[in-house]
Amino acid sequence: MNERPSVIPALHHIPPGIQCAQDYEALADRFIPAPAHAYIAGGSGQEATLRANLAAFDGIGIAPRLLRDVTAGHTRVKLLGRELRHPVLLAPVAFQTLAHPGGEIETARAADATDSCLVASTLSSFPLEDIARATRGDKWFQLYFQPRRESTLDLVRRAEAAGFGALVVTVDASVQSPSLRARRAGFRMPDDVRPANLQHHVQPGQVTLSGGQSLIFQGLMSEAPTWDDLAWIMGQTALPVLVKGVLHADDAHALQAMGVAGLVVSNHGGRTLDGIPASLKALPRIREAVGAGYPLLLDSGIRGGSDIFKALALGADAVMIGRLQVYALAVAGALGVAHLVKLLREELELCMALAGCPTPADITPAFIER
Template identity: 60%
Template sequence: MSAPTISPPLHSIPADIRNAQDYAALAPHFMPPAHYAYISGGSGHGQSVAANQTALAQWALYPRLLRDVSHGHTRITLAGEEHAHPLLLAPVAFHKLAHAHGEIDTARAADATDTCMIASTQSSYTLEETASAGGARRWFQLYLLPRREDTLDLLRRAEAAGYRAIVLTVDAPIQVANRRALAAQFQLPPDVAPVNLRGYDIAPRYAGNGPGDSRFFQGAMRGAPGWDDIHWVMSQTRLPVWVKGVLHPDDAAALRDAGVTGLAVSNHGGRSLDGAPSGLDVLPAIRAAVGPDYPLMYDGGVQSGSDLFKALALGANAVAVGRLQLYALSVAGALGVAHMVKLLREELEICMAMAGCATVADITGKALFKPAR
């Protein structure tokens, strides 16, 4: 069987792109199959990836009549920071798998659309290079490294490069195999690596090799983040610290009480515990647990402005888009990502206008309807 033909990235927007979700359909034609399998797949059997789509699809939107939305806008305040719209670019590893310019082009698109980009620790360009390519509105996703001195150095680098918040990701201490990537025989290409981690000791501290030891309980999980790590990170920086990967209301309330700035309600795009619920399904309970004013961000399966609207209606203050940014990047680089953001924002505005919501603050659960199945 001959290898599939992969189109090079375009220098203009394809004529058949009508909405943001169209980039997801085009992406397989612009990425090697193994790269696409890695990006699109989830852990295990992909149950949590599917859960994200199912959770979004179960809701319908009420159109409302005779509402004056002529003063409408999408501006929000998120943990004291002004944003032109409630859409952020979620941290995703290895943008270079989608496009040779990787995070550099994503940062340029974020700057052009006044969008906050959350740069990943596992970027294929350094956090400094990514910062220099974009505007001032950028956050940094932090993974804890085995040695605190290395984590602290990474944190100091993010501060020096002008990142304005830290998003501490704590929900993936065990990396469960991506079956789609395995079937496609995915391997990182020689020119793609987690360059932010060069020079650090990233070998696990615990092997779990004692008699009767489990390589999970006494192995991987012995190096998992704990409460002392949360307090330590907050003590080491003046930047706002968010925690990403929250799915249980009790965890959410405890993190709020610990002084964390805000939470990202997320099942890691279905790439952590397979079978975990969609963040959308637990979002109302988490909102109830933390109260009406505590900052919450959602990510997971978002591909349209109506998806954004649903997450906002169910309790999120902002919504981060993950895979879709890489799909757009693969098709048309920075131009594709900027166009995808523009389409999502316009789709959100259409939903808001038709639902009678002039501002993001007007979007509540009353705007949603769940049909009987």
């Protein structure tokens, strides 16, 4: 019986075996303890949605055009009035010290080195102010509504003061379906991995249930945000507010109508309700619902540059990278994450060049072969 190799600390160089972005995923279990790796890599339930996210990209091809002049090509995109050098954003991933002691600080350093927009999580292992100081570039703050409105507002005010340029409000993870993979691996959150942004917030006591009440409906979901909460937070800040976790066209249309600045088409990487559609499959319907020109991002399932191309072709303006950044972080810290972004950009550029698309604006559904 083969034993899993001993976990080794993150390297200070790029391993010679890294030839593409997905190679970081193959190496990650050498650098992350098995229970934590199961927690990071796994999805909810039987992981049907996790598999669907990957299969959705494999299920479509690219139809290249010939003899196009791409010598003036670039990967620049515009989002929320800002020009970004490339359409790869570092997604909000919680508790990154599970993968590397430097956690989100290392990721922010990588964002700074690669001109990448960083999205910092409410559940980061380091305070949002420390993360903000580690990068001079574009940065957004991902917001989870807290049980008390004053706690939610405190997070917003801190993000504003720290220089974050937008809020990304996650609405699809009020209750996270258990990850069977993580439970079977015996994962428990280590005592020294805590949500640094919430350390000074007083959390309400456990909800008392009466006979016949549900732990889910009357318990956990009693603190879930509603449309009223979203409208309230939008009235409390001048920052543009994006909503993450959108999969239904009707929701997308309603969010656009209420003034949300943009949407992230996402199923939380297959970590919420198992069996829901792949993010990529939902994307074209949502683009149709909101029309051209409205900011749309996609996460869940991106593993390479051709995946980014397919997402842009089906309606996304940019993508967010979650698990891949954590794998690269575990292998080589900030250097690994920076190298990952470099690889993704090069893979995207090669795909664009061979498909005959000099700029992201040229990537349309006409380049997709179903």
